[in-house]
Amino acid sequence: MEWVDPKIHVPDDKIASDRVQWAVNNIPKFCILPWLNLHTTPNGEIKLCCSIQTHNSLVMDMENKVERPFNFGYDDITRIWNSDYMANARDSHRSGLGFFACDECYISEERTAHSPRMGQNESWLLRQEVDQDVQKTMELSTTNSDAARIDSKPISLELRLGNQCNLQCISCWPMSSSLIDDERRDIIANSKHDEDPLATEIIHHQWQREVNDVAGTDLREWFDTDQFYDNIRVIAPSLKRLYTTGGEPTLIKANYKVLQMLLDAGNTGCRIEFTSNMKTWNSAFYDRLEQFDEVEVQMSIDGLDEIGEFLRYPTKMTEFYDNVDRLLRIASEKENWTIKVYTVLQACNYNHLMPLWEYLMNQSHRYGVNINWWPITLYMPKYLSLHSVPKEQRLDYVKTVQDNVKIINDQCDIEYFWISEGTEQAYVESLINHDYDDYLNKKLFSYLDILDKSRGTNGVEMFKDLRGD
Ligand code: SF4
Numbered sequence: 001m002e003w004v005d006p007k008i009h010v011p012d013d014k015i016a017s018d019r020v021q022w023a024v025n026n027i028p029k030f031c032i033l034p035w036l037n038l039h040t041t042p043n044g045e046i047k048l049c050c051s052i053q054t055h056n057s058l059v060m061d062m063e064n065k066v067e068r069p070f071n072f073g074y075d076d077i078t079r080i081w082n083s084d085y086m087a088n089a090r091d092s093h094r095s096g097l098g099f100f101a102c103d104e105c106y107i108s109e110e111r112t113a114h115s116p117r118m119g120q121n122e123s124w125l126l127r128q129e130v131d132q133d134v135q136k137t138m139e140l141s142t143t144n145s146d147a148a149r150i151d152s153k154p155i156s157l158e159l160r161l162g163n164q165c166n167l168q169c170i171s172c173w174p175m176s177s178s179l180i181d182d183e184r185r186d187i188i189a190n191s192k193h194d195e196d197p198l199a200t201e202i203i204h205h206q207w208q209r210e211v212n213d214v215a216g217t218d219l220r221e222w223f224d225t226d227q228f229y230d231n232i233r234v235i236a237p238s239l240k241r242l243y244t245t246g247g248e249p250t251l252i253k254a255n256y257k258v259l260q261m262l263l264d265a266g267n268t269g270c271r272i273e274f275t276s277n278m279k280t281w282n283s284a285f286y287d288r289l290e291q292f293d294e295v296e297v298q299m300s301i302d303g304l305d306e307i308g309e310f311l312r313y314p315t316k317m318t319e320f321y322d323n324v325d326r327l328l329r330i331a332s333e334k335e336n337w338t339i340k341v342y343t344v345l346q347a348c349n350y351n352h353l354m355p356l357w358e359y360l361m362n363q364s365h366r367y368g369v370n371i372n373w374w375p376i377t378l379y380m381p382k383y384l385s386l387h388s389v390p391k392e393q394r395l396d397y398v399k400t401v402q403d404n405v406k407i408i409n410d411q412c413d414i415e416y417f418w419i420s421e422g423t424e425q426a427y428v429e430s431l432i433n434h435d436y437d438d439y440l441n442k443k444l445f446s447y448l449d450i451l452d453k454s455r456g457t458n459g460v461e462m463f464k465d466l467r468g469d
Pocket residue numbers: 031032033034048049050051052101102103104105116117118120
């Protein structure tokens with residue numbers, strides 16, 4: 001059978017800077033990241049980007065007899081970048097049919113009309129306007145040459161260096177938090193298979209699998225290898241974006257080393273992005289950070305006061321407020337620091353976000369710093385998702401969201417804090433587009449009960465209004 005090139009061809013008459021825009025506008029499901037980005041999971045295995053959730057979407061070494069995931073700590077970055085897997089990802093993104101690993105984005109677009117894919121395309125298109133190196137790399141996505149052997153290096157890197165963390169957020173899991181791993185091991189060891197079959201399922205099936213996964217993998221050594229630092233060295237001079245998360249990235253020493261390697265390579269133009277829970281302030285991290293031209297701090301805040309302390313256990317709001325003040329004070333003196341706040345939108349906070357908006361609005365005005373807020377709809381674990389909240393409750397709350405947006409926007413200066421139409425839409429669509437599942441509702445309360453017993457909290461009482469019947 002004749003081989004058919006799966007790529008959609010970008011018209012040759014387009015000028016260079018318009019070619020990627022054409023691809024974004026005309027190729028369904030097109031994403032620029034396979035030409036720019038690599039992401040490491042906490043054990044060093046590689047994905048295309050951080051939005052990919054499922055384990056079967058790892059970047060694989062398919063050229064040897066036994067297929068295995070590439071690992072950033074043990075494989076050469078050039079080989080990973082030019083692998084058959086990456087070529088396949090690029091061809092799929094150019095085919096208009098999408099790539100199997102990117103389902104999270106396509107689902108999110110159906111439910112909320114937004115996705116990381118859309119956000120990434122938009123932000124890199126803006127970046128290419130002011131950076132010719134970025135433009136050159138992005139144009140590779142529109143040429144018809146062999147996608148496997150593209151003449152470039154990744155210019156964007158997303159690192160998750162292990163699971164060292166100082167929090168046990170209720171939506172997190174052992175692979176991303178060392179403290180959750182400890183807590184769940186303890187609960188598994190000390191809990192019997194009791195009368196609540198849903199608690200048994202969570203503790204002795206789901207959590208047992210998760211702690212086994214952690215025990216069976218390397219979350220410490222892969223980012224201390226020569227190969228890891230060789231890979232960083234290869235891309236350090238030309239990297240345009242480093243995103244790091246955790247665990248809590250400001251605690252992880254290898255992050256300081258990577259920042260230092262960028263500084264040593266003279267690459268202060270690399271945009272540094274990181275997500276922090278703001279529980280601690282680590283000067284070794286922030287001192288290096290302040291030497292870069294462009295920084296984006298993404299604060300994870302799921303709520304304030306008792307809701308915030310419950311969801312992001314064991315956060316103390318007073319420490320958190322101090323660290324946010326400290327950060328905004330620095331940002332107010334830096335021209336190119338961007339402050340974002342991401343909230344994991346879930347069953348336990350979907351109707352508690354107004355105090356957070358008021359706080360962010362006041363802080364943004366106080367420090368004269370723009371703060372951009374965005375809700376990330378939670379999909380896993382399912383019992384914490386909006387599927388667990390009776391649909392009438394969510395639909396009733398839509399009007400409150402719309403009223404709250406108006407109240408906030410009436411008081412806000414658009415330059416500082418603003419709930420945009422797109423943000424409101426993403427929030428409202430999430431409330432509307434989840435079917436209610438009674439089984440998940442019951443499981444949510446079994447989960448809250450397990451946490452209450454382990455942590456001495458009162459989640460079952462706090463969230464009693466969510467009960468289905
Ligand atoms: S389509 Fe979505 S999941 Fe796929 S690479 Fe782009 S941002 Fe990541």
